[in-house]
Every structure is written in structure tokens, then in C-alpha cells.
Amino acid sequence: MSNVISEIKKDFIYNLLLKGERMDGRSFDQYREISIERDVIRKAEGSALVKLGSSQVLVGVKMQPGEPFQDSPNRGVIITNAELVPLASPSFEPGPPNEVGIELARVVDRGVRESKAVDLEALCIEPGKQVWIVFIDVHILDDCGNILDAASLGAIAALLCTKVPASRFGLGEDFILPIRDIPIATTAIEFSDVLMFDPGVEEEAVANTKLTVITTANGDICGIQKSGTGMLKPEQVYRIIDIACEKAKEIREKFLEA
Amino acid sequence: MIAMDENDISFFKDGLRLDGRRADELRPVKIKVGVLARADGSCYIEMGGNKVIAAVYGPREVHPRHLQEVTRAIVRYRYNMASFSVEERKRPGPDRRSYELSKVSREALEPVILTSFFPRSVIDVFVEVLQADAGTRTAGINAAAVALADAGIPMKSMISSCAAGKVGDTIVLDPMKEEDNFGQADLPIAMTPNGDITLMQMDGNLSIDEFHQAVEMAMKGAKDIYELQRRALVEKYSQISAASGQEEVHLYE
């Protein structure tokens, strides 16, 4: 879909930024209002609906027994997928995930996997034969910018309320999925040397560089993704990381440590 | 999964169904209009355990261009189920069932849309099933009709959809999951409030008499749903007026 942004709009956004302002009045490191509703899909083993400003992302966790990977016979398996369904944006087309959707899924997955949030050893049923497969399915409902952070938040929120459906498969009693960390992704865009966190749709459209930083509960970095065709200086990267850690801590404390 | 057949379950107890309903009772319905910011029109609906969201984009430019029609808008309908919407995780992407449902659903709505107003364009309807509990196609059509109205698409009338079924030799309205799985017949319909039928499908086994009964029951159910669709749309408008013209985005509860 051709969505040409007028030059006059780009100039307008840029001029605001030079004054440290954004179109919706936020400061450069301010996140929009966040709401997380857990357990919204009862048929799923875990689920969460995240609203970040007007962006809406629904994440469902499904589990079933399956075969482990050959190189990790005692560990459960995590499979993350993201559907950027056409109802969420005029620029999403029907069909299998394109590179943007695949990248989103893999970055969300990275946060969950590298933080070791899910205790994969606890998901072993019979070593070498049967383990629990955890499907994390991200369903974008409304793309008003920064769906990556919303999806990542949704994934960990859904995992935190997931119950392993052992009884359905005759494998004992249901139990709560053990979660050991709370990875949070924070994304910033860079535009003419100005940084902005939690970009809205128009800000995303004018920027050509994005950096996502995923941090764990103790402030370590467990995932990074730079996307876009622009360039970043090391100082910009360090600055983003510092603020990202702060933001992640705020979000984690406010929403997920109850 | 425990194997069952229709003789194992008693579908009625003291004249009530497994979920406590009478034979001719609809499951609870909740409708919210205008729940998405990017879409031109949208609607979220719950019918029993079904959670379905519909969005409309259009009229808009057709891509690829060769699909466009010079004298009217084309209508596209895409029914899709989220992986987590069913008990056993569904692989993402359309399967043969979703192609069929998309086609008949589109044909349920197209008769009332004034496509001649919008040459060389497309009206896209997208339906996502977030949780499934038998009757997703009817829920989808109901949500889609409201979303079309919400998008300002001119229509001769609304379309409402409902299914009837046969379980334990009894005709019932709006079958739930177990009734659908182990029932003897399923008959979804869609119609205008005047009773013009735009969708009808049936599988199972019905005598001519039973068929008449089922159609009548489904049509009454659709009419009741029409009243709920209408109420949801009117309510949204009065909320807008109350807030002095500020459009409110309805949130799920």
C-alpha cells in the first residue's frame, strides 16, 4: 500500500522534535498508557491483551506434548509466531508472515528464550521422548505504533498466567508454568539525531532507524535488535540502553510484579 | 481426548440443555462498536464462548489492479482463526474450511451493499476468531455487518446470522460446542430483518418438517440478533453525542 508521508509533515515532526516535543505532547522517553488484561482467552492455556496507547496486541499461549529437539532431549520447546493480520492496519496484507512479521516473532522469542524466563527443564515429560511444547502466538489487532514492545509485553504477561494442561493429556495434574524472569522490550527510534521511545505510527514512518533492547529483571540485557536503514553511533546506542533499562524497570514494576 | 458418541450424552435434563438454555434460547450476546483505531469500521462480538472481531477497510484502492471492476466495488471477506482460539492449537493460515466460510460469508453480505457507488475500489472485511465455541461463522457475519455500518458503507439493510441444530431429536437454537460436535444437524442462516435469506448451509440429517422448524427457529434467532446489533449501533451514537462529538473507542471488558 503506498503511504507517502508528505514532506511538510516530516518537517513538522522534525521541527517539533528539535524543540523536544512530540505530536501527542509526550516527552521523548515517555510511554503511552499501558493496560494488560490477562486470561482473556479461556481456551488458551495463557493469554494477555495488551494496549499500548491505541495499539492492541493479543497473545495466546497453547501447550501440548511433543518430541524434544535432538540436541536438547530433556528440555521443553518454545515456538513463537506472530500474525500481522490485515485487520490491524491498512498496510498489512493477508498471507504468511513477511520479513517484518517474522522479525517481530523472533525478537519476542529472543526475549523469552535468552532471559531463560521459562524453565525448560521443568517441561520435560520423558527424557528424549516427550516434552511440553509451548506455542506463543502473537495476534496483532490494531497497529498504532510500536507493536513489538506491546507483543513482547503480551508474551510474558500471557506466560505468567499460563497453566500447563497436564490433565487433558493424562499426564497428571495441571500446574502453573514456572516463570523465572520478566523480560521487557523497549524500542526507540532515531530521527535526525533525536531519540524517541515508544514511537507512534507517524513517528515510525518518518524514522529510519529503530533499536529494541530487551532487559531482564536484574537489569541485564538479553536481546537487542537494530532495524531500519539508518545508522547509529555507539553513544546513541549506550544512551538508548540506559533509558531502556529504566523504562523496562518502570513497566515491570507497574504491571507485572503483582 | 475421551471418545464419545451421541448416545453417551443426554442433551436435555428437565427440558433444559447442557448449558441451562431452553431449546429456543440464544446464548448471551455482547456487541461493541468501533473497537479499532486503524480500521474504517469495526465490531467486537461475543456469542456464548465465541469471541470474534471484525474490521472493514474501504472503499479503498484495489491491489492488484487487475482485480478492479470498472462499475462497482468488489467485496472481499477473509475469515481467519487465531491459533489459540481452539482447544488444539491451530496452525496459522487459511485452510479449506476458512476459504469456504469466507466465500459464503461474503455472499451473505454482498447482496445488501451498494457496490455501484464505488467503482474501481474494494471493500475489505476481515474477521478474526479469537476464541471459538461453535457458531463462529454466524458471529463473524454479525460482527461484519455492524463493522460495515460503522465504516459508513451504504447498505440496503443490516444482515443478521444465526444457526439452528438438531440434538437428541430436538430442534435447538444456536448450538454450542458439544451440541455441534455430537448433534444430528446444523443449519446456519443469514438474513435481512425482512427475512430475505442471504446465507444458508446445512449438514446432517433433517426431515422436511424438521427443516421447516429449524429454519423458522434460526430466522427468529437472527431477528433477535438484529435488534441487538441495532441497539449497539444506536448506543454508540448517543455516547458520541453525550461526549460532544468525541468519538469513543470501546474497549473489551
Place this chain on the structure above:
Amino acid sequence: MDRKVVVPGDLLSEDAKRSGEGTYIKDGSVYSLLYGLANYRDKINVIPLAGKYMPAPGDNVIGVVKDITFSNWIVDINSPYDGLLHISEYPKRIESDEMSKYLRIGSSIMTRVKDVDPTMKVELTLNDRKLGPIKTGQVIEISHTRVPRLIGKGGSMISMLKKEVNCSIFVGQNGRIWINGCRDDTDLALKTIALIEKEAHTNGLTDRIVNFLKAEKEARS
């Protein structure tokens, strides 16, 4: 004046002569085509809340160039239909290979719809002194359904606004509005337009806007 919220298919009248905009006639009765507000006057018109901008000849619109062909600029006019600005409709005589020098992809223009054919092929023109490329100022977007209210009967609302806020304003029927002035004046214009958009469907709006402007200007002095 009677007004009612209606949905598509609602019966409005059994007198076919009263069929206005947003309605259709069947078997001698008038029905609504749209979800919106039915206005009961001599004719019954249904005003929708939503819907896309449909270009009509004579409409002023603000467009953004999205593509350039051999002899046309293809212009996004916030509608299901793009506008075509033919090279001959540029106010100066230019060559085909110079087109992007004058208007390139991303350029905004104040333009007018010259003609619309039955297949919705939309032709634009810049041949008028009041039209041309936008180089300064700001362009905002409101719902195109609110534009008639912003303009007012015979242009009363917009003329009053232009006078009171001391800004250049170009209102596009497609909902895009260009404003140029000093910062404070522009801010006031934007606030006022936002207020008009929010309350477009209410009564007594003109007076309220007049009072609002008075109050704002007093507060600033």
C-alpha cells in the same frame, strides 16, 4: 427540527418524495442506506458519521504527490481515488522531464477537482492563483464529514475564523486544511478548528465559536 439515529434499512417515511441523501426508495417508501443521523426536513437526509471522501468537480482539496508518470502527477487526496494532475494543468509550461523539479513525491499541493468521470477518474488542476504547491505553514486533517460545518452556510464560519485569527487558511473538502500564520495565531486557529470538529453536529455552534475566540483573544492580551 427532528433528528434520529438510524441504521441501514430503517424505514424513514412512506412518502417517496421525501427521499434525500443517504436514503433509497423501495415500493414507495424511503429507507436509510447509512448508519448516522436522519435529518427530517422536507427531504429526509441521513448524515453518516464515517465514510470516505468522494471527490466532486469544483472541490478544493489538498493532495500529496505519490507518483509521477510521463505526463501526470498521481496525487493522494485522502480518498479511495487518486487525483491525476496533468502536466498541462500546472500553471507554468514545463517539460515532462522537469516534472519532479516542480512537484516531487511528497510535495503537498492546494488543488481543485476539475472533473470526475463515471469510473471515478479524478482530474485535478492548479490553474488558479489561489492554488499551488504548499511550501510553508502546516497541514492538518479532520474528518471530511465535518468540513461543511467548518465552512458554514455560505462560508460564514470560515470567513469569520480567517478574520479573527489572522491566518491564511485553505480548507480542502477532503478534510485536509492548510494554515499559515505566526505561532500563536496558528495555535488559536488549530484549537478553534478542533472545537468545531468535535461539536460539528450540535446546535448554536457559531455563537459558541464566536465567544470562544473572544475569550481566547482576551486571555492573550
